[in-house]
Amino acid sequence: MAISTITVLGTGYVGLTTAALLVHAGYTVYAVEPHKERLDVIKQGRSFFYEAGLDPIVKTALDSGRFIPTDSYQDGVPNSDVVFSCVGTPDNPDGSSNLTHVFDSAEQAGQLMKPGAIYVQKSTVPVGTGAKLATKFSELSKDISYVSNPEFLREGTALEDTLLFDRVVVGGNDPLAVGTVLNVYRTLEERRSSIMKIAGLPYRNIPGEYISTGLASAELIKVTANAFLALKISFANSIAKLADKSGADVVEVMNAVGADKRINRAFFNAGRGYGGGCFPKDVSGLIASGLDYGVDLDIVQATKAVNDSMPGYVAEKLQDALGGSLSGKRIAVLGLAFKAGTSDARRSPGTALANLLSSSGAVVQAYDPKASDEAAKNLVSEVHLTNTLNDCLKRCDAIVLATDWPEFTSYSASQFAKTTDARVIVDAVNALPKNDFREAGFTYLGIGR
Numbered sequence: 001m002a003i004s005t006i007t008v009l010g011t012g013y014v015g016l017t018t019a020a021l022l023v024h025a026g027y028t029v030y031a032v033e034p035h036k037e038r039l040d041v042i043k044q045g046r047s048f049f050y051e052a053g054l055d056p057i058v059k060t061a062l063d064s065g066r067f068i069p070t071d072s073y074q075d076g077v078p079n080s081d082v083v084f085s086c087v088g089t090p091d092n093p094d095g096s097s098n099l100t101h102v103f104d105s106a107e108q109a110g111q112l113m114k115p116g117a118i119y120v121q122k123s124t125v126p127v128g129t130g131a132k133l134a135t136k137f138s139e140l141s142k143d144i145s146y147v148s149n150p151e152f153l154r155e156g157t158a159l160e161d162t163l164l165f166d167r168v169v170v171g172g173n174d175p176l177a178v179g180t181v182l183n184v185y186r187t188l189e190e191r192r193s194s195i196m197k198i199a200g201l202p203y204r205n206i207p208g209e210y211i212s213t214g215l216a217s218a219e220l221i222k223v224t225a226n227a228f229l230a231l232k233i234s235f236a237n238s239i240a241k242l243a244d245k246s247g248a249d250v251v252e253v254m255n256a257v258g259a260d261k262r263i264n265r266a267f268f269n270a271g272r273g274y275g276g277g278c279f280p281k282d283v284s285g286l287i288a289s290g291l292d293y294g295v296d297l298d299i300v301q302a303t304k305a306v307n308d309s310m311p312g313y314v315a316e317k318l319q320d321a322l323g324g325s326l327s328g329k330r331i332a333v334l335g336l337a338f339k340a341g342t343s344d345a346r347r348s349p350g351t352a353l354a355n356l357l358s359s360s361g362a363v364v365q366a367y368d369p370k371a372s373d374e375a376a377k378n379l380v381s382e383v384h385l386t387n388t389l390n391d392c393l394k395r396c397d398a399i400v401l402a403t404d405w406p407e408f409t410s411y412s413a414s415q416f417a418k419t420t421d422a423r424v425i426v427d428a429v430n431a432l433p434k435n436d437f438r439e440a441g442f443t444y445l446g447i448g449r
């Protein structure tokens with residue numbers, strides 16, 4: 001099937017990246033965004049969140065005349081050969097995914113789609129959701145194929161992950177539709193070196209795998225991959241706790257353990273635990289799926305329990321170093337983004353730490369180079385945000401490094417010593433050279449170091 005026109009529903013990290021890249025792959029792309037403020041920014045050729053290299057990609061897409069941001073399904077869906085759903089799936093209070101947007105979008109799009117078109121689900125949904133949606137589409141009797149195409153991009157490296165991918169997974173009941181969607185990615189792959197150039201990002205020629213699967217498998221692949229990465233982090237954090245007690249350095253341990261190619265070094269950084277829009281939700285979602293199907297996923301439950309314990313573990317370390325009480329102590333929290341390289345502060349460990357320290361009686365000031373605005377929504381009002389690193393470091397008793405932004409990690413121990421009165425630093429991301437800080441007169445505490 002020849003594809004010329006595509007609609008992308010939702011313009012978050014996944015949707016906007018996908019839409020803009022598909023324009024560069026040669027397609028005409030409608031991107032549907034219901035929020036006026038976001039849409040206005042996109043129409044100016046920019047993204048409304050920070051993502052390396054994305055602005056020039058959105059700008060040039062818009063300049064081509066084949067990128068149409070809109071708030072209406074009506075504009076693009078009826079002409080589209082393929083509709084990608086990238087709508088949000090917030091979590092319910094019990095940790096399961098709220099699929100309201102997923103079902104509503106499918107319903108709305110289904111009414112408008114032309115016969116024979118393909119509906120591609122990129123939003124992460126619990127295994128079994130696709131079967132229900134595929135049934136709904138088949139009830140429309142328009143020969144619409146439903147496929148699952150899980151997204152593996154990380155925030156901060158969204159373009160790189162989408163273009164220089166390890167694998168593209170497409171699952172469905174209709175092999176022809178699966179093949180058509182895989183071909184869309186092949187078209188993108190052919191142009192990836194020139195797209196990376198426009199984005200101003202380095203290009204590496206790495207061969208990616210194209211994997212076609214059944215519908216349920218594709219859904220399960222996504223959450224399983226994320227839960228396994230989260231498991232690696234929680235595993236490293238468990239070993240870090242033992243390293244703290246036994247005098248080992250978890251960085252040395254996990255580096256050497258990860259040197260075994262069967263195990264792999266990635267996602268072994270111990271610290272304040274994982275956050276963000278995916279891992280916490282996907283781990284909870286997998287636990288909820290297990291419960292739904294009556295399967296005990298206790299290893300996934302343990303992953304969550306270890307992660308939930310980490311902010312408290314960091315706070316306790318700090319409390320011990322400050323003589324047993326946090327009350328009235330001035331603490332500088334550096335880093336509110338859930339990781340470096342993004343303005344996203346969803347379920348951010350830095351934000352959780354700032355709130356926890358504040359509720360334990362500390363006077364907390366916090367700084368982030370990109371995520372302060374986002375973080376402010378989730379910070380308790382007692383946490384004071386500063387505009388610069390220097391302001392944050394002024395007049396404090398201790399420092400907690402919660403995100404490994406280069407602005408922090410490139411600041412030397414002697415620069416820290418000059419800027420701040422604090423002589424206690426908790427490196428909750430294990431990103432600082434511990435010996436330098438100890439030599440500069442700091443009580444340096446890593447996690448498992």
Ligand code: UDX
Nearest residue numbers: 151152153154155267268269273274275276278338339
């Ligand atoms: C993740 C997956 O990596 C990606 O494939 C998926 O599509 C979406 O979820 P993302 O949430 O953007 O991506 O960030 P990632 O780089 O995976 O980090 C997630 C969290 O884990 C961050 O809070 C990060 O600081 C933390 N982390 C990561 C660790 O604590 N230790 C590590 O070793 C790696």
